[in-house]
Amino acid sequence: MKIDTALLDQVTAIAEEAGRAIMTIYARDFGVEEKADKSPLTEADQAAHNLISDRLAPILGGIPILSEEDVEGFCGADDAGRYWLVDPLDGTKEFIKKNGEFTVNIALIEKGRPRLGVVHAPDLARTYIGWPGEGAWRIDADGAHSITVAEDRDGPWRVVGSRSHASPKMTDWLAELGESEMVPMGSSLKLCLVAEGAADVYPRLGPTSLWDTGAAQAVVEGAGGKVLDPRGETLDYSRTDKVLNPHFLAHGRRLTHWPALGE
The missing domain is CATH 3.40.190.80 (D-Maltodextrin-Binding Protein; domain 2)
Structure with a gap:
């Protein structure tokens, strides 16, 4: 399956659109429910899930979507082992605390491995993009920057x-x-x-x-x-x-x- 910059841009735009929907709710009072596993759920989780699911559905011929907010609706990976893996609002506890450290996560999985990933932090106005084998980038107010790990750093x-x-x-x-x-x-x-x-x-x-x-x-x-x-x-x-x-x-x-x- 071909991964290219156009697909990365498309997924990034979806994550950032979901981030804007989340921030609309973040800016006002919102209710908090409790899932069966005792983890919190807000209307922002569901709003982001709905938006991302709608936007991803037609991409790459409509491959399956596994989202935290609709596990039961996932039918398994397609014949090529592909599926979208989505956390519409990762860090719901941080969202509730209003400390800004929450994200929208979208990954494309193929044969058990992430082929691309976008992590968008809407309150921090920061987006991370990963394309294994090709590179990783951070997008912020200063533009897009290539990022690398600190492989040989000394000190604590x-x-x-x-x-x-x-x-x-x-x-x-x-x-x-x-x-x-x-x-x-x-x-x-x-x-x-x-x-x-x-x-x-x-x-x-x-x-x-x-x-x-x-x-x-x-x-x-x-x-x-x-x-x-x-x-x-x-x-x-x-x-x-x-x-x-x-x-x-x-x-x-x-x-x-x-x-x-x-x-």
Whole structure:
């Protein structure tokens, strides 16, 4: 399947349009519901889902869409192993807190791997684009800039972590890693910090779902980094019947032996 800049531009425009819809709701009072898994849901999640689903539907001949807000409606990847992977509003807790650290995530998956990804942070006016094998870019008020991971940086490890999902397992992992400093961030922006070299590593020792990581993994890989499961293999998206990811490690800076992630 051919990936080109026209497709990247098209997906980026959809993510940014969804971001504008989200910001309209963000600017006023909004209600918060609770899903069956106790995670929060706002009208912005659903509005972004509806818009993205409508816009993606005709692209690439109408391949299936797996969205956090319509898992039941996903019929599986097409015969070529392709599907869109969408988190219409990643970081709903950050959205509710109004700290700006939430994103729109859209990835194209083929045979279990992200082929392209767009992560748009509407309140921060920032968009990350990843095209594994070709490059990664950040778009902000100053325009588009190519980004790369901080592969050979010296000094304490800059470890990005979640504002909303602190894990007690992290203390032991950091002790084994060595001298480090924490870089707090919400949503899929954590992986994007690794991609642009603002952080060295992001260990995730708690639950995430496929749609939380697919788009940002494309950004990390496009920037020269890796996202690895506990076996040291690239995080995979083939098993859509099992939407939870294993623990994983996103890194740009290199290390011969990483502390164990556990399962």
